[in-house]
Amino acid sequence: GEDVEQSLFLxxxxxxxxVINCTYTDSSSTYLYWYKQEPGAGLQLxxxxxxxxxxxQDQRLTVLLNKKDKHLSLRIADTQTGDSAIYFCAExxxxxxxxxxxxxxxxxxxx
Amino acid sequence: xxxxSQHPSWVICKSGTSVKIxxxxxxxxxxxxxxxxxxxxxxxxxxxxxxxxxxxxxxQGVEKDKFLINHASLTLSTLTVTxxxxxxxxxxICSARGGxxxxxxxxxNEQFFGPGxxxxxx
Numbered sequence: 680g681e682d683v684e685q686s687l688f689l690x691x692x693x694x695x696x697x698v699i700n701c702t703y704t705d706s707s708s709t710y711l712y713w714y715k716q717e718p719g720a721g722l723q724l725x726x727x728x729x730x731x732x733x734x735x736q737d738q739r740l741t742v743l744l745n746k747k748d749k750h751l752s753l754r755i756a757d758t759q760t761g762d763s764a765i766y767f768c769a770e771x772x773x774x775x776x777x778x779x780x781x782x783x784x785x786x787x788x789x790x
Numbered sequence: 791x792x793x794x795s796q797h798p799s800w801v802i803c804k805s806g807t808s809v810k811i812x813x814x815x816x817x818x819x820x821x822x823x824x825x826x827x828x829x830x831x832x833x834x835x836x837x838x839x840x841x842x843x844x845x846x847x848x849x850q851g852v853e854k855d856k857f858l859i860n861h862a863s864l865t866l867s868t869l870t871v872t873x874x875x876x877x878x879x880x881x882x883i884c885s886a887r888g889g890x891x892x893x894x895x896x897x898x899n900e901q902f903f904g905p906g907x908x909x910x911x912x
Binding site: 782 | 831834836839885902905
């Protein structure tokens with residue numbers, strides 16, 4: 680199987696919360712990342728979490744890490760149409776900072 | 791924030807021809823540039839890492855004679871797909887990093903990504 684797995688699509692209504700899930704296999708992963716890719720643009724680093732953390736919050740974004748289950752999630756509160764994009768989960772090992780990416784989850788926000 | 795551009799954004803070529811893709815860091819000096827390849831509904835796969843002025847380091851399974859990488863300056867790296875074939879059709883993405891390597895933080899080592907180049911080989 681792949682090193683980083685995530686579902687391909689998520690559809691939510693504007694104003695609702697979105698939760699994008701990701702699982703990874705490498706127990707030596709040190710940093711877990713979430714990237715956003717809007718149409719025609721490059722990947723943008725949204726946030727990251729260190730492996731010894733359980734949660735990180737940044738405005739509307741909440742990252743939860745379950746290291747035992749190797750499960751990472753990104754919650755977007757009050758989702759807006761501008762949040763429609765592809766979200767990539769990624770991981771890297773200590774000192775590398777070169778991420779290994781999942782396939783990306785397309786988030787579609789509808790009115 | 792830091793901006794990375796790629797040119798062209800898309801290219802269609804005949805089988806057997808060579809195609810050059812440029813990656814530029816517009817407002818910072820990129821000590822390291824990365825080239826990725828992405829197939830539809832697949833993850834980004836790292837092809838190679840290049841440091842300015844030195845030879846690129848290729849990932850396992852990537853043919854260095856097929857994918858020529860030149861990182862001649864701190865703001866420009868090029869990827870040349872030589873003798874392209876239909877199976878080389880893909881989305882090629884570059885990224886650039888200006889931070890120092892070492893155990894600092896991901897933001898200090900952040901890669902800034904270009905918008906990608908769609909290559910179609912007929």
